[in-house]
Amino acid sequence: AQSVTQLDSHVSVSEGTPVLLRCNYSSSYSPSLFWYVQHPNKGLQLLLKYTSAATLVKGINGFEAEFKKSETSFHLTKPSAHMSDAAEYFCVVIPSNNAGNMLTFGGGTRLMVKP
C-alpha cells in the first residue's frame, strides 16, 4: 500500500523568507513523486516531478524538492517567498508497481504569505 502525508495543513511565512512544505510518503517500491500547486478557484499546476533520476529536483517559480529515500521524504522548498506563492500545495505519489499513473494525493498544505 502507498500513502502520502503532508505534515502541515497550514504554513505561514513572511514575504522574502524561506518556504518549507513537508511531505512524507510510504511505498514498498521506488515511487514517483510530484508537487502540484492550486491557486484559489484554479486548476492544479505541476511544480516539479521526481522519477528516480537526480534526487534534487528543480521546478518552476524557484521551487525545488529533494527526494530522501532514507527519510521517505520529498519536502518542497523555496529560498524566498513571494506574495504570489500563496496557494494550496499538494504532494502526490505514484508507486512504481502501480498499473499506470493514478495519483495518490496528500491532504494539501495551504501556504499563506504575509507582507
Add this chain to the structure above:
Amino acid sequence: DAMVIQNPRYQVTQFGKPVTLSCSQTLNHNVMYWYQQKSSQAPKLLFHYYDKDFNNEADTPDNFQSRRPNTSFCFLDIRSPGLGDAAMYLCATSRETSFADTQYFGPGTRLTVL
C-alpha cells in the same frame, strides 16, 4: 498554447436537475480524467478514458456518467445532482497511463447546487 479547457468555469444547477460539464484539450492526449474536489480536500478521481475505453473508479456513484465523443472532448454528466455534489470538478489529460506520465489539469468548473 496547448491546453486543457473547461466550460463553464462556474455552473449553478438546481437539486435534481441534470447538468453537463465540458472539457476539451488541444494536447492530443490519449487519456482524459475527471476529478471531484470538495472544499478543503484533495481531488478524488471519478473515472478516466483511455481513448474510447471507459474506466470507472469503484466508489464513483452511478449518478455520475461520462462521454468522450472524440479525442478532444470529454463530458461529465450528473444525472440528478444533490447538495453533496457541490464541488470543483477538474478535468486532466495525459499522453498515456504509463508509470509517472504527467497529468495536466484544466482550470476546473465550480458547481453550485441550489
